[in-house]
Amino acid sequence: MQDDDFMNPGMSAVEAGAEVFSEPGQNGKSCSSCHGDGGGKLNTGNIAKYPIYSDKLGKPVTLQQQVHACWTDNLGNEPLKYDSSGVLELEVFVRNLARGQKVNVQTDGAMQPFWEKGKEIYHTRAGQLDMSCNLCHINYPGLKIRANTLSQGQSNGYPAYRLKNGKINGLHSRFNGCYKQFRAEKLPPGNDDYVALEVFVHSRGNGLDIETPGVRF
Amino acid sequence: MKKLPCILTALGILVAIPADAGDKYCVWKADNLSINESLCGLTGSAERGRKLAYERKKGNCLACHKMPIPEEQFHGNIGPPLDGVGSRYSAGQLRLRLVDMKILNPMTLMPGFYKNPDDLIRVMKQFQGKTPLTAQEIEDVVVYLGTLK
Numbered sequence: 185m186q187d188d189d190f191m192n193p194g195m196s197a198v199e200a201g202a203e204v205f206s207e208p209g210q211n212g213k214s215c216s217s218c219h220g221d222g223g224g225k226l227n228t229g230n231i232a233k234y235p236i237y238s239d240k241l242g243k244p245v246t247l248q249q250q251v252h253a254c255w256t257d258n259l260g261n262e263p264l265k266y267d268s269s270g271v272l273e274l275e276v277f278v279r280n281l282a283r284g285q286k287v288n289v290q291t292d293g294a295m296q297p298f299w300e301k302g303k304e305i306y307h308t309r310a311g312q313l314d315m316s317c318n319l320c321h322i323n324y325p326g327l328k329i330r331a332n333t334l335s336q337g338q339s340n341g342y343p344a345y346r347l348k349n350g351k352i353n354g355l356h357s358r359f360n361g362c363y364k365q366f367r368a369e370k371l372p373p374g375n376d377d378y379v380a381l382e383v384f385v386h387s388r389g390n391g392l393d394i395e396t397p398g399v400r401f
Numbered sequence: 402m403k404k405l406p407c408i409l410t411a412l413g414i415l416v417a418i419p420a421d422a423g424d425k426y427c428v429w430k431a432d433n434l435s436i437n438e439s440l441c442g443l444t445g446s447a448e449r450g451r452k453l454a455y456e457r458k459k460g461n462c463l464a465c466h467k468m469p470i471p472e473e474q475f476h477g478n479i480g481p482p483l484d485g486v487g488s489r490y491s492a493g494q495l496r497l498r499l500v501d502m503k504i505l506n507p508m509t510l511m512p513g514f515y516k517n518p519d520d521l522i523r524v525m526k527q528f529q530g531k532t533p534l535t536a537q538e539i540e541d542v543v544v545y546l547g548t549l550k
Contacts, residue, residue: 290418311483312528313512314503314521324510332476366512367525 186341186399194276194345196395201277204270209259215274218258223281225319232394237294244298244383248275248354249374266374276343276352280397281337287340287394289387291327294341305377311368332401339382340389341398348401355382357392410423421472426517427536429500435493436500440515440536450545460534460542465511469549479510487549495546499539515539 185191205215205223209263219226230236234247249265251274255261264271291299306317320329321337328334342355353361356373359381361371371378427441439445455460455473462474467482486495497504501513514534518524534542 228506310521310523312518312521312524312531312533314516315510315512319508319510323508327477327479328475329477329479334479363523365527368530369521369525 186395186397192345192397193350194300194343194352195244197276197343197345198280198397199275201273201275201280204274205277209255209261211260213253213259215259220287224276226278226281228282228285229288231279231284232288233290235289235379235386237298239247239294243376244295244379246374246379246382247279248272249379251275251278266372269352272343272352272354275354276397279343279394282394283396285394287386287389287392289383289390291383291387291390295383298380299383299387300379301381302382305381306384311363311366313368315366315368317362336388337385338389338392339385340392341395341400343396344398344400346400352397355385423470426532427515429515431497431504432493434445434505435498436496437493439492439496439540440500443537443540445537445540445542445544447541447545447548449538450525450541453534453542459538460514462542483546483549485549487547490546491510492543492547494540496543499542506550514542 185193189195198248202222205219206221207343208214213351229246234250236250237243237247248271252264252266252271255271255274277378296381309316317337320334325334325336339355342358343352344358345351346353348359354373356371356375356378359378360370360373429436429440430438451470453460454468457464462468462483463470463476465477465479466482467476467478469484470476489527490498498511500515502509502511503516505512512533515532515536518530518532
């Protein structure tokens with residue numbers, strides 16, 4: 185289903201994103217003005233590196249945050265909530281352009297402390313059911329919880345279409361979905377802890393092909 | 402029971418009554434990897450325990466353990482199968498595993514069903530201060546597991 189563009193339900197979000205990409209913002213410019221029609225001038229190898237370290241901000245920046253920064257600063261639009269449909273569709277469109285590129289997230293140098301923070305969060309138990317990401321996704325993938333098979337929890341297909349809720353899901357929203365399962369409090373998508381977690385989770389997929397939009401349970 | 406503190410306070414009498422004595426955390430003691438005394442001295446029922454084993458919002462044991470509960474499909478296999486577990490472990494040993502399996506295996510995926518809620522972090526509001534199973538429910542499951550010979 186995922187490999188057939190006509191059957192992949194996530195492709196409608198890609199198409200929606202393509203429209204937004206060419207729409208002029210409040211100041212008359214559109215994404216296409218700088219990045220070319222359909223994102224033709226974008227370097228897909230660079231897209232595969234996100235989240236990248238921003239010297240200006242002194243911390244990592246996710247692809248969605250980068251897109252959103254352009255959306256407000258360069259196009260003059262009103263800010264949008266993280267993982268809300270407008271900016272999420274743009275992220276899906278842009279990352280889909282890099283489909284087939286190998287995930288290539290930096291983990292050393294300036295990125296290292298944030299990668300370590302993400303790794304720490306990944307290994308920290310939380311919630312009433314006292315679980316952590318590593319237990320399902322590093323220790324026990326392949327085993328079955330009821331009828332589901334535990335996966336490695338890779339993010340190379342994100343934002344992905346989830347059959348569970350019938351729509352495109354951003355990665356931070358997916359983190360919240362997991363935390364809900366072990367009765368842990370959600371965090372607001374876009375917060376620093378989830379950005380660090382995204383650095384770590386994406387880096388676990390270094391070398392895998394980007395599959396956005398993935399089709400997942 | 403909840404109106405009593407108000408009446409007493411109105412009469413000028415300050416009384417310390419726990420807000421809901423039924424939810425008080427039963428203090429337990431592990432001795433040689435076994436919790437020999439039943440929580441708060443409660444007695445369990447195997448019939449209730451069996452139901453708790455497959456209810457998703459309760460024990461949900463079938464999520465990870467294969468059990469002799471044929472009417473439910475798709476038992477998980479993350480934990481060991483529980484057929485015959487009543488012959489392998491005493492009630493005290495079973496109780497320890499239910500209360501907090503992390504005592505035996507720090508890398509376990511199994512929730513601490515009677516772990517002290519104060520030791521948990523970032524718990525969803527509606528579950529704060531509560532254990533996944535009550536003391537009575539733990540005792541029910543212990544008795545039920547004891548019947549699996």
